[in-house]
Amino acid sequence: MSAVAGVLDCRPVSTVMDLERLGTLYPYPLSFMRCLVRRIMTEGWSITRTKFELDADGYGDAVYKIDTGNDTFNFVIFSHYLDSEDRSDRVIAEAWDMTATLCAGDLTDDRLARLKANVPLQEAGRVDCECFVLTRANKSSRNFNYVVDCLVQGKQPDVNLIAKVGYLFRTTAVYGSGKFGMADWEKVCHRYPDFSRPFMGEMLACFLIRQFSLELADWVAVNRAPETAATLSNDIKRYFGIGNATGLGMAPYLINHPSLISNWIHVKEAALSEVIQKGKPDASALDRFHAIGKKAIQHLLEISTDNIDQNQLNKSARTEAKTVLDWVQSTKLSSWHNLIEYCSQNMGVETQELINSILLEVHKDLIIGLEEKLSVNEVYQLKPEMSLSKAKNIIETAYDWALSTDYSDASAFETFWYRSEEKMEPRLGQRSKDIGAEKEMLLGIAWAVQCCYDDLQDYCAKEGNKSVGEFVFHYPKHRYILRRVQTMADTAFGEIRANVLDEGVLPIQLLRCKLSFFGVGKFDPKSKLWVRNTMFQGAPLTSDMGKPFKDDWFFPVMQSNG
Numbered sequence: 190m191s192a193v194a195g196v197l198d199c200r201p202v203s204t205v206m207d208l209e210r211l212g213t214l215y216p217y218p219l220s221f222m223r224c225l226v227r228r229i230m231t232e233g234w235s236i237t238r239t240k241f242e243l244d245a246d247g248y249g250d251a252v253y254k255i256d257t258g259n260d261t262f263n264f265v266i267f268s269h270y271l272d273s274e275d276r277s278d279r280v281i282a283e284a285w286d287m288t289a290t291l292c293a294g295d296l297t298d299d300r301l302a303r304l305k306a307n308v309p310l311q312e313a314g315r316v317d318c319e320c321f322v323l324t325r326a327n328k329s330s331r332n333f334n335y336v337v338d339c340l341v342q343g344k345q346p347d348v349n350l351i352a353k354v355g356y357l358f359r360t361t362a363v364y365g366s367g368k369f370g371m372a373d374w375e376k377v378c379h380r381y382p383d384f385s386r387p388f389m390g391e392m393l394a395c396f397l398i399r400q401f402s403l404e405l406a407d408w409v410a411v412n413r414a415p416e417t418a419a420t421l422s423n424d425i426k427r428y429f430g431i432g433n434a435t436g437l438g439m440a441p442y443l444i445n446h447p448s449l450i451s452n453w454i455h456v457k458e459a460a461l462s463e464v465i466q467k468g469k470p471d472a473s474a475l476d477r478f479h480a481i482g483k484k485a486i487q488h489l490l491e492i493s494t495d496n497i498d499q500n501q502l503n504k505s506a507r508t509e510a511k512t513v514l515d516w517v518q519s520t521k522l523s524s525w526h527n528l529i530e531y532c533s534q535n536m537g538v539e540t541q542e543l544i545n546s547i548l549l550e551v552h553k554d555l556i557i558g559l560e561e562k563l564s565v566n567e568v569y570q571l572k573p574e575m576s577l578s579k580a581k582n583i584i585e586t587a588y589d590w591a592l593s594t595d596y597s598d599a600s601a602f603e604t605f606w607y608r609s610e611e612k613m614e615p616r617l618g619q620r621s622k623d624i625g626a627e628k629e630m631l632l633g634i635a636w637a638v639q640c641c642y643d644d645l646q647d648y649c650a651k652e653g654n655k656s657v658g659e660f661v662f663h664y665p666k667h668r669y670i671l672r673r674v675q676t677m678a679d680t681a682f683g684e685i686r687a688n689v690l691d692e693g694v695l696p697i698q699l700l701r702c703k704l705s706f707f708g709v710g711k712f713d714p715k716s717k718l719w720v721r722n723t724m725f726q727g728a729p730l731t732s733d734m735g736k737p738f739k740d741d742w743f744f745p746v747m748q749s750n751g
Contacts, residue, residue, distance in 0.1 A: 199458040199681065203590070206454070208687035212698025213502075213539040214705035215546040216743065218553040219456060219560045222708030223743070225392045226728050227557075228383070230738035232258060236397070236731045238404070243268060245412035247405050250305065252296065253397050253731075257383040263296045264397045265289060267309050268405070276327050285311075285361065287401070291322035291394050293372075293381060311362070315370040321377050321384070322365050322394040326358040326402075329432060333357050333406065336421070340410030343419045348747045351428060353493040355711065355723045355745075357402035359432030363391045378564070387449070387563050388707065399431035399725050423730060424748045430726030433709070436719035437615040440699040441606065443685060444632045447673065451680040452565040453706050458682070460556035461545055465529060468552040470522040477551045481744065482514045485547055488744040494713040502539050509540035550743060571672040573658025577649050580657050580671065583678045584642050590686045591635035592642060602636070603692035605629040617696070617718070631669065633690040638674065641667040710744065 204210065216223065228234070240252035251266040266289040275284050288309045294300075300317070307314030311325055328334075332354045339346040365388075367373030378385040384393075403426045410418040421429075443450050468474065489503045489510075513532060522528060525548060532541045549556060585592065596602050605618045605626045620626050631637060644664050648655070657675075661668045677683040685702075688694070695717050704712075704722060713721040727745025729738065 199455070199462050202682055203686065205458060206682055206684065206686045208685055208695075208698050208702075210538050210542065211685060211702040212695065213542045214702055215543055216705055216708045216710050217457060217460070217546045217549045218556060218740075218743075219460060219563065220706055220708035221386070221388045221392050221563075222396075222725055222728070223740070224386060224560050224563075225389055225396065226725075226742070227738075227740055228389075230729060230734065230740075234258065234734065236400075236734065239263075241404075241408070243405075243408060245409070246270070247409045247412075250301075251401060253400070255393070259383055260293065260381060262291060262293050262381075264291050264394065265296065265301065265304055265308065266398075266401055267305060269309065271327070273330065276330065283313075285309075285325040286327045287358070287398070288323075288325040289394065289398065289401075290316055290320045290324070291390055291397075292317075292320040294319040312369065317370060318372050318376070320370070321372040321381070322363065322390045323369055323371060324360060324363045324391075324394045324398065326360045326398050326431070328402075329354050329357055329359060333402075336406050337410050337413070340406065340419045340421065341414045341417075343414075343417045345419065345422055345425055348425060348428060351425070352491050352747050354432070355428065355726050356399070356430050356432035357406055358398055359434060359721070360395060360398060361434055363394055365391050385564065386560065387453075392707070395431050395433070395724050396728070399429065399728075400731055402431065403429060403730070423732065426730055427727055427742070428745060428747055430711075430723040430728070430745075433722050433724055434719065435700050435704060435722065437617070437696055439703055440696045441615055441630060441632055443699050443703055444634065444689070446567060447677055447684055448567045448569070448680060449565055450685070451677065451682045453563060454682040455680070456559050456562050457706075459562075460549055460559055463555050463559075464548055464552045465525045467555055468525055468548070470525055470528075474551050475517065475522075478517065478547060479514055481547050481550050482510060482544075484746060485543060485744045486510050486514075487746045488710070491747060492711050492713075496714040499712060499714050505537060506539045506543050509536045510543055512536075513540065513544055553740070569672050569676045571657065571661070571668060572675050573656060573661070575657045575675065576654055577645060577657060577660055578654045580660075580675070581642070581645055581649070583674055584638060584645075587678045587683055588635075588638045588642075588674060591638040591684075594635045594639065594688045596636065596639065600692040601688060602690050604690050604694050606632045606689070617694075619692075633688070634670070634673070634684060635688045636690055637667075637670040641670045641674075 235256040237254050239254045240250060243249035243251065248268050248270050251268065253264040255262040255264065266287055268287045271284055271286045288311060290304060290308050304316065307316055311323065316323060336346045336357060365371065377390060384390040403421060407420040486507050489507045492503055494500060513536065516531060517528060532544050594601065603620055605620055607616055607618055607625055607628050607630060608614065609616050618625055644667060645660060648660055657671055661671060697714055697717050697720055700720055701712060709722045709724055711723040715721060727742035
């Protein structure tokens, strides 16, 4: 069962797991970045720069030491010269402005030398088993030089220009979970409890790349004009995030880890249920709702993207959110349930999910404890003793959405997913035009369920009500999908209800769903296949550690240059 079993009054699975809705999710207080920053600030972590051996142009080595109170870690950075022609967001790139690793253990001279020989190679290198994140990033071609030039002239950069590209560096990959010689997840979550929640190590790596990018800009400016250069103000530093480019590589994760995704969804739905049932729309809560709502509207207004569809979504969400705020102000709410009902009947899905996130912020004190439930032990086990009649019933009830997909129309089966031979990156092909469909990845869960169900019915008609074990002996190709069906039937939110083989599939909806759980709120789609976004914008700096912390950096908006 899910790690949040027993929570009542969650929304219907058919509503929550619809891919269009999942593709409109916003970050909320239990998103992984928020959890990390809260832990850093409330547990009194210390992050100190212990090495910054860079030349005047910012090329060299840097190390940040992280003391969590439980253990000590190092974030080791190698800053390189990169020709502009070699700068690329693609995984197939072979050089970057900076590469880094997050590791445990002592950082001896010999170990640093080994890391320096391997970390810049990324996939082509190998690190030791006390490393658990490997990453790289590139400078923003629009922002980094502009910011340095401003500082050299003794002035701060224009926040209106920064708002168009809210970062100095952009990550192009953040690896973990045992790749390239690193510690696997089992080791990390048991040996390093500070990073035992989902993606905490990866999020810290991104947080520290952001910190390095800000210090690097100051460093280069001061070296160019030692007597006159300014350094970035803290307000402007906080408004900078760390950029990220996310493509198809993230999409299969949601489909290949259904128990984990189900649990993340369940935690969020449990949080919403808790707020609706226990949160009271008293004067104080209403004041917070309006303040956060206005900030969210401004945040959406400041998102810069050339994507017409995303701009329209942001515009509609702003307009509708303003309508919701006016309605709340003119209505005497007896409970937050009234608000949820009003939005479900009058607002689009995007606005509904925005209001949900705002509501969760208003009452985050009620839900913080649920962050301990975000991890789940993923075990997918075939139950061979189960009767075929029971398996058939599970499919008909829990997977009725899959059986209702009509594959008689060729467009419903047009797309196939595969991995490129060059870099093992996920790709999309068209069956009517492209070769290679025989090598497709098993991501079409609805199609696989239908095929299994059809064969199961035929087998039962001939052999009677046998067991699952006997069925898969004759049809071994269905072993995987039956194991999945049997496992997911015991979860509250089983599967993403979508046919990802459809001609019109929008992988960007899968990307936004996962990124929202990371804590990403600004999306700049470049196509239906990949998106640029900004992480940790508005978050505290390492210099803020040890100071009062309000946990109010969500929906970041620009501040004046003063």
